[in-house]
Amino acid sequence: MSSEKYLVRGATLPGGTRSDLLLAGGLITETGTRLSAAGATTIDADGLIALPGLVDLHTHLREPGYEQSETVLTGSRAAAIGGFTGVFAMANTSPVQDTAGVVEQVLALGEQAGYVTVQPIGAVTVGLAGKNLAELGAMAESRARVRVFSDDGACVWDPLLMRRALEYVKAFDGVVAQHAQEPRLTENAQMNEGPLSAELGLAGWPAVAEEAIIARDVLLAEHVGSRLHICHVSTAGSVDVIRWAKARGIPVTAEVTPHHLLLTEDLVAGYDARYKVNPPLRRREDTEALRAGLADGTIDIVATDHAPHPTEAKDCEWDAASNGMVGLESALSVVHASVVADGRMNWADVARVLSAMPARIGRLSGQGQPLESGSAAELTLYDPAASRVFGTDDLAGKGTNSPYLSMTLPGRVNATFHRGYATVLDGVLRPTDEVRAYGATAGAGAARG
Numbered sequence: 001m002s003s004e005k006y007l008v009r010g011a012t013l014p015g016g017t018r019s020d021l022l023l024a025g026g027l028i029t030e031t032g033t034r035l036s037a038a039g040a041t042t043i044d045a046d047g048l049i050a051l052p053g054l055v056d057l058h059t060h061l062r063e064p065g066y067e068q069s070e071t072v073l074t075g076s077r078a079a080a081i082g083g084f085t086g087v088f089a090m091a092n093t094s095p096v097q098d099t100a101g102v103v104e105q106v107l108a109l110g111e112q113a114g115y116v117t118v119q120p121i122g123a124v125t126v127g128l129a130g131k132n133l134a135e136l137g138a139m140a141e142s143r144a145r146v147r148v149f150s151d152d153g154a155c156v157w158d159p160l161l162m163r164r165a166l167e168y169v170k171a172f173d174g175v176v177a178q179h180a181q182e183p184r185l186t187e188n189a190q191m192n193e194g195p196l197s198a199e200l201g202l203a204g205w206p207a208v209a210e211e212a213i214i215a216r217d218v219l220l221a222e223h224v225g226s227r228l229h230i231c232h233v234s235t236a237g238s239v240d241v242i243r244w245a246k247a248r249g250i251p252v253t254a255e256v257t258p259h260h261l262l263l264t265e266d267l268v269a270g271y272d273a274r275y276k277v278n279p280p281l282r283r284r285e286d287t288e289a290l291r292a293g294l295a296d297g298t299i300d301i302v303a304t305d306h307a308p309h310p311t312e313a314k315d316c317e318w319d320a321a322s323n324g325m326v327g328l329e330s331a332l333s334v335v336h337a338s339v340v341a342d343g344r345m346n347w348a349d350v351a352r353v354l355s356a357m358p359a360r361i362g363r364l365s366g367q368g369q370p371l372e373s374g375s376a377a378e379l380t381l382y383d384p385a386a387s388r389v390f391g392t393d394d395l396a397g398k399g400t401n402s403p404y405l406s407m408t409l410p411g412r413v414n415a416t417f418h419r420g421y422a423t424v425l426d427g428v429l430r431p432t433d434e435v436r437a438y439g440a441t442a443g444a445g446a447a448r449g
């Protein structure tokens with residue numbers, strides 16, 4: 001099967017100009033007005049924003065080991081329907097992604113699925129146990145070419161181990177992505193610490209437990225001269241610490257999740273475990289600081305922390321429920337609602353924080369490129385004028401633990417193109433067998449570079 005050929009007509013580029021885009025042979029081959037191409041499928045993109053395909057630096061695909069929650073295939077489908085063309089798969093699988101063998105397995109599952117580029121993340125420590133460094137070099141040199149290392153779900157708490165990890169990844173231009181949570185300060189923590197946690201009788205997760213680890217780690221990164229990335233920043237104080245570190249020239253990058261941009265701790269008052277997440281939803285002052293930090297570049301990217309769970313893990317008492325929310329399918333709409341709708345950020349900013357920068361931080365080639373002739377045909381068409389009551393029909397992965405169900409969200413992904421073939425058209429996912437066939441012929445090598 002040869003690759004598909006598409007003529008996208010009259011799309012609005014992130015910078016605001018309108019253009020046609022010709023996709024052929026896995027590349028954007030031409031841009032401009034009044035393009036024509038024999039044999040191409042024409043897509044009327046009048047009123048649609050064209051964005052470079054979205055890239056998520058923080059996705060939990062759950063396979064191997066937790067296939068009842070998600071698989072690489074179902075998570076890839078959730079990514080495509082959300083406008084993503086690349087995802088970084090977190091290491092807390094079973095077995096843990098702490099060896100070359102396991103990261104290569106996840107890479108291969110992603111290639112077979114064919115919906116998005118699945119780039120495995122490697123664990124920092126063996127079994128995420130926080131005791132011994134994992135085989136970072138072997139994972140970096142494997143076919144999966146791992147560049148991002150994280151024990152996400154657990155904090156690399158031991159400062160000497162963190163220092164060693166930062167030193168080690170320098171050899172291959174890697175980055176350590178820290179889940180910043182001081183464990184002693186957050187034992188059995190259930191929600192943000194403050195007046196509301198006291199009122200609800202739930203153990204608090206204090207902001208200082210995040211800020212103290214970030215402060216320590218930016219100083220370690222400065223000391224050893226290595227790249228550090230902070231996962232899911234959730235407090236105003238963390239934004240201040242990162243702003244200070246960047247002003248000092250420390251090579252730190254940071255992410256914020258869509259849910260921490262939009263939602264606040266008040267939602268916990270109903271004890272609905274859909275709102276239970278780690279780090280927890282914070283105060284209005286925190287969401288405001290996170291939005292400002294994203295807009296001024298202190299926070300580099302938006303990452304979903306897509307965390308699917310089976311129904312029984314959420315449909316229970318608050319204390320017993322698992323942490324986490326699904327986020328791939330809703331991310332672009334939530335970013336639209338939280339920072340674009342009020343004019344704080346424009347679509348060029350969105351292309352930066354949801355595509356170009358996550359690809360750059362993760363050193364992922366073939367993703368996050370500008371929409372111009374010669375770039376890989378990785379793009380998303382988004383209808384900003386659409387509006388919908390978000391429902392389970394909008395979810396494509398296994399998890400239904402979305403905090404946005406029954407909320408009205410702006411916008412809708414109209415189409416997603418990965419390696420030159422459409423994974424989503426008119427808001428509908430292409431069937432798995434079709435995508436697999438195109439994925440197999442498009443080849444893994446071309447886009448990975």
Ligand SMILES: [Zn+2]
Binds near residue numbers: 152179
């Ligand atoms: Zn985490």
